[in-house]
Each structure stands twice: as C-alpha cells, then as structure tokens.
Amino acid sequence: MASEIRNVDVVIVGAGPSGLMAGAWMAQTGNTAIILEKEASRTQYGHADGIESRTFEILDSFGMGEEIWNKANRTIDLSIWNDDEHGEITRSTVRENCNPALSRFQEATLGQGQIEQTFLDFIDASHLVAVKWNTGPIDLTVCEESDYPVRVVVATRVPGAQCEEIVHSTIRAKFAIGCDGAHSWVRKTLGLGLDGDQMNENWGVFDSIPLTTFPDIRRRCIVKSAAGHLMIIPREGRLVRFYVQLPPGTEQRFKAKNDASEFVNVVKKALRPYKFDASSIEWSTVYSVGQRLCTTYSLYNRVFLAGDALHTHSPKAGQGMNVSIQDTYNLGWKLAYVIKGKAKASILRTYQGERLPIAKRLLDFDKRMVEGIREKAHASCTKCSLPANGTFEDTLREENTSASGLTVCYKPSCLITKAWKSRNCSQGIPLLPYSRTKLATNIAVGARFPNAQVLFQCDSRPCNLQQVLRSTGEWHMIVFGGDLLGGSQMRRVQRLGLRLSQDMFWSKRVNLNCDDRVGHIGAYLVHCAPRKSVDMMELPEIFRPFDQVTGFDYWKVFADNNSCSENCGGAYQAYGIGTEGCLVLVRPDQHVAFIGALDDLSAMELFLQNFML
C-alpha cells in the first residue's frame, strides 16, 4: 500500500491538555501541526479537573479563559475534618483556598474533556492544526540533513464493515513533541525512562452526584477518618469528585469487578454521622501513589517531551494538567520563532533549563501533600504537623502560590537577563520571585508579569494590563513613562519614542500593523500623570499609530489613575515603580525578560540581538 506523506511544521503526539496547548501555539503563530491521538475522540468523563489561577491567565491570553472560567466551579473554601474516638467526623478548620492578591483568577474545577473541547474549537478555527484521531506513532527517526528532519510513521485505525483496518502513513515535520502521557511511546522510543518511587498506597477516584447531609459537600474537603481518608472536590454543576484511600486489596477487587460501589462504601463510613449515597457514578478509577521524573526534556532539540511524559505524581493537589499545559506554553512560542527563522535555534535549550526545576518542585510538593493527607491528625490538634517540611497548612498554602505557577521564576538565560540573583533556598528551586531591580521593586525578572488595572488614556475604560499581553507570538515592551507632567519625563518619553520609530532595529519590529506577530514587539505606554491633563496627540507617534482607513490606534496608552467606577490607580505602587518610570520587556509567554531605565533602550537591543534574527 502506498503510504501518504505529509509535511508539517510540528507533529504532536497526544491530544491531551499539553498537546493541545502546543497545538494552540502553532495555530496562533501561523504554523502547521498534526496532533496524533490514539483515542477516537476527546476525553468524555473524569481524568484531570483542577485549574490553577496561572493556567487561567494563560488560557485567557489566547481568548479561551472566559469560557472555561464561566463553566468551572470555584473552590473557594478548604475544609479539614477529623474523626473522633466514636468514628464520627467533626470539622477542624475551614479556610479560604485562594490568594486573590496574586491573580485575577482563582483555583477552579472543570472536567478535562470540557477544557479539551475549548482547545479543539480554538485549533479548528485556525485551519492550520488538525487532530488525527485513532492514530498513534509506530516509528520515529530524525535526520538533520532534511528540511523536515523528523519522520514519524503512524498507524490509523479505520473502522470497517467486518473488522478494523489499519492504515499507515508518514508525517515529516521540523519538530516533534511527545505529549503522550505517563506511558509515553515517544519517551520510550527516545530510550528515556522515569526515575522515582512508587509508594505502597492506592486510592480510588470517582465522579458522582452525591445525595448527602454532609454540610461541606460543596467545599473542597480533606476528611481524615479511620475508615479511610477522603478528598472531596466539588465540580461543575452538581458533580463532586471523591478521592478515597483504599484498604489493602480493594484495588484488585475494583479492577476485577470494574465497580466503584466499594469506594462509595468507604465514603459512607468515613462521613459518619452524615448520610451519604451516590445518585450515579459518572467515572471511576484507581491509582497508585508515586513520584517519577524524566530529566531529559529533548533529544537533539528536535524531539521534545512535555507533561505526564516527563513527570508523574498523585492527583492530590490538582496540579498535573496545569504543569503539563505550562510546559508546552513555555515550549510552543520558542518553536514558532525557530520555525519562522526569527530566533536562533539555541533558544530551545531554555525549555529544559526553565521547566525541569518546576517538575522537580512539583514532585517534592506532591510528596509533602500526600504525606500531609496520610498523616493522622492528633485528636486535639487542628493542624497536622510535619516538622521536616513545614506544616501541612504551609503545604496547602503553597498550592495557591508557587505550585499554581504564579510565582514561577525562570533563571537567567539567553531569554532572561541577569538581574536574577541566587537566594538561600534549601532545595535549590525557585519558590518565590527573587529577582528585583530598584526600578520596579515588585516585578521580578524571570517571573510572569503581574496584573494591575489601569485606564485607557483615550476613553477611561478600565483594562487589566495583563490582558494586553496576548499570546500572539509578539514580545511586549511596557514603557512606564512615569509622571509625564513632571520634570523632564515627557522629553525622555519623546526621545524613547523617536528611537523606536527611527532606529533600524526597532522600527522594523515595533507596533507594525501586520497579522504575523512572531518577531514583533508591541509597545505600550503606561503613565501616572492625571489623564485629563495629558493630550494623546503630544505623545510619541509610535504609541498612537496612524492608518489612513482606520485612523489612530488610541489603545496603546494607559493612565494609572483612579476612576469613579473602578478600583484603579494603584499600578505604579503595586509594581514598585517611581515617577521616573522604567522599561519592562515581556516575552511572548508573559515572563519578564528585562527591566531597565527609560534610557536603557540600547541595553535592551543588545539583549534581543543576542538571539533574535
């Protein structure tokens, strides 16, 4: 049989959240991709369901955040219950499960299938990225001599009248990404393994509509009972997910009978004195607790791994889907730059440099989480102390900050300048932003650009500054112009504007009106003078590009002012920026690459010239 051959920019193995995020980047940056998926359709029930605030920010930067946020259930409270000597549970603590100062989103839950659907709709609309269902790779070779160095032979199951037919075809690509889960075929084919331990601990999981008098059923709960520990995660609609610690042997019985009623029995006992039953069980499975890691993220910088193919752990903290999406969010734009010849291929090395420490921290965090849940509470104590690694409460708090991705801070590299300095951290893993300059004391170089609400200069509408940083492939230069009416600030901003319009390096990259944003830089001006005293027409033209048909673009200038209808006017203070302003350069993935003074444009240019083509 003649084998069909197709050439694409990227072949992605696996249409889970990690593979779909890689596909979304390709769709957004005008590159072609094929996503191979051995299943016949997207996830229908169960699997991952926790979405952290940083993941929402990322989804929002593609225009997918609102749909998922509106469908999801926010898990605002976290409640801990312990049983007493009579085997009856009482509530120990209930506390808020969020850190609103860090993000405009909070943790929420939604079935993985619905998140995949939003991605699939996004990808479909691009006509550049296609998912090949019922299809898996059977051979992968790399030959650097070719324009399409990666060659993947794939097998597609085609349902026939009598029996299934298998059709083979070949895909040639510039790059491949293995997003094919814990049992990754790509990882095994590259000869790589997962290192780490399995714990001798099995948990059952089921999604169901509960019929119960347990009062905290719509709160995220940890229940510690002699009958078995539970985690309760309220979900979209009336659905609730239950994690159930299984008595030894139950796992085998579940697998043999494929019946979750034993899980329900554990919940019934653990929730006494409250009544519990399940109206119907939508999905169930069993998992063994363990933390395993692959420390090689790429071979030849041609074939990459991402998500569960690199790191597996327990679902206790609802982190898996998030870190997987964040992996390919980090990788995707870099691939787009190399494919389009807009950056040196060496930037691809930063993928492992930036993401491996995150995976290591994730596994460490998961281990502490599992231990904290397993630990039996002292009858008289509301906190489960784990002296070696801090309290369980500390671990839970960490989930809403660094573990969620909000305070991830990448080390200096060709894509992050060296304002970074080491911090005394026992595990050697960046837990908090630790790279500060005096110009913007609360913006960390290497961390994601934090949000603040400002007003459009032209019409006083409120705007989340982070929402300006759309994931289009473009870099973002935020010019904090300071108090334009004070001292020589206006002159400094005008001088800067002139260089941006006239210098060769900048003029062919900044605020151009074209569809392909890869290699471009969007420049915005945020000042802190009273907006009613500033005239847009006196500002540099680069911040109000003119077009004969559509007129001026008025929406690149912002005022850090208050308004009667919105809680604004605190951006400079929140960022720690003074009235003399500064320049902040943000990567296409919203991470801060460079902070300098308004006069530091040459230094920024040097930094960019080092890798940009």
Added chain:
Amino acid sequence: MASEIRNVDVVIVGAGPSGLMAGAWMAQTGNTAIILEKEASRTQYGHADGIESRTFEILDSFGMGEEIWNKANRTIDLSIWNDDEHGEITRSTVRENCNPALSRFQEATLGQGQIEQTFLDFIDASHLVAVKWNTGPIDLTVCEESDYPVRVVVATRVPGAQCEEIVHSTIRAKFAIGCDGAHSWVRKTLGLGLDGDQMNENWGVFDSIPLTTFPDIRRRCIVKSAAGHLMIIPREGRLVRFYVQLPPGTEQRFKAKNDASEFVNVVKKALRPYKFDASSIEWSTVYSVGQRLCTTYSLYNRVFLAGDALHTHSPKAGQGMNVSIQDTYNLGWKLAYVIKGKAKASILRTYQGERLPIAKRLLDFDKRMVEGIREKAHASCTKCSLPANGTFEDTLREENTSASGLTVCYKPSCLITKAWKSRNCSQGIPLLPYSRTKLATNIAVGARFPNAQVLFQCDSRPCNLQQVLRSTGEWHMIVFGGDLLGGSQMRRVQRLGLRLSQDMFWSKRVNLNCDDRVGHIGAYLVHCAPRKSVDMMELPEIFRPFDQVTGFDYWKVFADNNSCSENCGGAYQAYGIGTEGCLVLVRPDQHVAFIGALDDLSAMELFLQNFML
C-alpha cells in the same frame, strides 16, 4: 387565493428592540408569537445606539446582557467644549458619565442592529416565536367572542423572477402589540395620534471612522461652536457617531443629494483648531427635533402600543431604545400571566398606569436636554445655566439615574402594594424612589430591586443578588432571615419555611421543580450570620429542595459575609435591613411589590390572591 390562517398567543408588529423584547418574553414564558416586520432583515447600520445601565440589567436577566456588554463601548467620560472669540474650541469640563453606585452596569453604545441580532438569536432558540420579514399588517379587528379575539390580515412581499408578488394571510391572536415606530400603522388604525410640538431645529447624524487630532474623540462630547453644535458619541470598534446641528436649508440639500459630506464640513469647522476628516461614512440621516406623545396605551386591553409608537423625541440622550425595551419588558410578563390563566386580565391596566408617567418624564427630560445643548455657553462660564429647570449639568446627571430607568418607581396598583406615599414633586412624576419602609430603608416598593453582592452559603462563591432574579415569569421572594444565630431568628425562619412548604397557597407555588415558571414563586434565603457557623441542613427544607437524582439544591441560600477574594458582606447595610430581617417580594420584572416582616406572610398572600389565579 386561499388565505393561510395561523393562531398564536401574541402578534407583534415591528421587529425593532421593543417588539423583540416582547418576543423574548413570549419565548421565555412558553407562549407563541409572530413578529411582523416590513423590512427584509434586521437593522444593518445606524439608528439607535445608546444602552443605559437598567437596560443592561434587563438584558442580563434573560442571559443576553453579557454578549451585548462585551461588544459595546462604554462611554465613561463626558466632555464639554466651547469655542472662543477666534472660533477655536477649548475643553470646559470633562466629568465621569456614570453613577456606579446605582448599577453594576454603566451606559454604553452599540449599533441597534447588533442588539437586535442578540434578541433574534435568543428568540430563534425557543422555536416559539417567529419573525415574518417583508410583512406588514393591512387589517386589524378585535372580536371578544373568539378564543383568538385579535385578527390581523397581513401582506408579505415575495421576490419573484419578474416582479415582486404580494401574498396575503391571516393571523389570529389573543393579543396584539404595535411596536411599529413613530409612524405606527397600529396606532393610526386604532384612531390614535401623537400630541406635541416639533421645534424648528434640524440635526444631521452620521456614523463614521474619524481621522482627527481632536483629543477627546473617544469620549462622549458636547461641542458648542458658532459653526454648529455637535454631539460626539464613540461607538464599538473605531466607529464614532456625530450629531450635527444644521444651518437652515441644509436638511433639504442632504435629502436631495443623499450625501453627508456637508455634515462632515460642519464638524470640520466646529472642531477647529483640530484637524478632522471621515475615513468612510457608514450611515447618515437627518431628524427634526420634537417631543410627541400618545396617551392611550391600549384599546380594550387587547391591542397595545409600545416604544416609538407612543413617544417620539430627539436622540440627544440616547434614551429611545431603552424606554422602548422597558415598555415591553413591563408588558410582556403580564400578558404571559393572562394568556396562561395565572392572573386576572385586570393586571393589564397597570401597563399604562406604570409606563405613561415614564414617557411623560422622558419627553420633558429630552426637552431640557435639547435646550441645554442649544444654549450657547457664556465665554467665561463652564456651565450652561437654565434657571427654569436647573442647570444643564443637573440634566446630564439625571440621565444616569432616573432617565436611565434605574430609579423608575411604579405607583401602587394591584401589582404594587401601598407602601408608596406621595412626594412633593412639581411635575408629578416619580424621579426617585420614594417608597420606604422601616424594614428595608433603602429598598423602595415600586422600584427595581437593587443589586448587592452576597456569597452562596454552600461554597462561598460570590453572587450578584440581582442575577438570581432571572426573567423567567417567576415571582421572587427574598427572605432576609437576619442573624440566624441571634435570638429567635432561626425559629422565625423555620416557622416561615414550614408555612411555605405546608400552606396550600404557598406549597403549590414555591420552589417547585418544573419548567414553566409562570405563576410560580422562587424563594431565596439571605442571612447575615457567619456562614461557617450555619449548617444548611438545619435550615427549612424549602430553601434546599431535594431530588432523588440531583440531590439537594444548595444554591438558594446566601450569606451576607465578607470573603478574602470578593468585596462582599455589605448587603444588609446597603439595603437598610436590620438583623431581624424582612420579606421582599419581587415581580417577574424585578420591581419590588411588597416588603413585610418575616411574620407578614399572610399579608403577602392576600396581596397575591388579589390577582393571581
């Protein structure tokens, strides 16, 4: 030719915003309707574009608010410019054009066509309401003996190969609504006219993308220049609407040439020293200023008029579409109750009783607005004083409060209890809520229920209380249970809950699980005790209805508490309700009908029995 005959509940003449709102009510309450529209499709360009905050609240109660809000342009600032002796304009004032304390929405602008599209999508999805395009009425008769007393003969234009064909058919309906604009065929057929005056003043209007250095082009502006006064209304995208006071004679020339370039010339002169040109003109027209009113809203309570068919005025304050939508928002649910036999037909009389004073006030307001804009500012004075009716600034402020519909307060009737008391108001028109009880000092009987943010008891999610009051045809009983942990409050709430579940009148109406909401009452509990100390299972069952398949409904109980992530916990204070609580009964159109103590259920029953069947 045999004439097709169709029977529907309501025939609506005109598919503008007013007719579409009537159709939306029918779709929502399970009634059938045909909307006749002589045009071939919805509005494509131009026409109305101002949406006031109350209209957004109404649209939101059908689930249509968010789409329109997201597409619309918010007009946050209002800027006034005057020319000097050299004919050059300078800015006199710029102030915020909103009153955020009154509504969670603010004034915004969007082309009428896009608003109609959202309505059409909503109506289409119901399969109960159809728009017959190219179709107008040619005969209307009412015969009370029939089940379908209204008979409308209609003519439909059918495009043919050679020439258009006209097809006649007959629609029989229970009720008819004439939403067919200023030149209403229905009004004329009923033998009714519009009373009032035309002023000798013509204005040109055009929608265009401006090419200008005028710095306030994205603010709502009033420009007073010897070259002609202007109103500038920034719209969605880059579009801007211009209202241009025309020199005498220009109107005829515009009509003869159908060319808006003369309007552009007036704007060019009026905006000096700024440069102005228009990239393209999307739509333009001319209108003569006048205020005219029909004071008879219905014949036989079978045929009703609404919107521009009743009241015409200048578009200066962007009120027309709003009052028109609010007319049929008032009428629609009442018709649904009478059609379904759930209320006495006499409730229909309240339509004129409630809406005629609003139309009168609208015309008075418009007159003051027109005069305020016409008035030449004194060179040294930033305010245009109109001593007889207060300052122009007062008029502008009124636009964001009473004129927008937010503080509309209906008088006592069979649908509003008599907490109302007269207020010394020279025009005899309700301008502000004036009906207060000691139980809820800031909720006015007769006015729309104001919003406050509370938390769901079960999961601490924030909720706008007004969003609970969906326009489904249902009445809403908000039980402010007070401090459930204090004194005898819990016992009072439990006694109330018991009566709601057991008394014949209430048990067949309150919190039933069925699709048709007409005739039903949704009951909600809002308490102000600390939510973590309240157990849902100790609350009356009526507030947590149980179903064998879907379990408890946990989302009818709210806590007026603060939360780390939301600005909540001030609802009782905002409403002026004490810890002893109260009962608030809200009509299907969100207007408050009754306020009583927790023990006043019998009085509420008497009120409802007076008209409910």
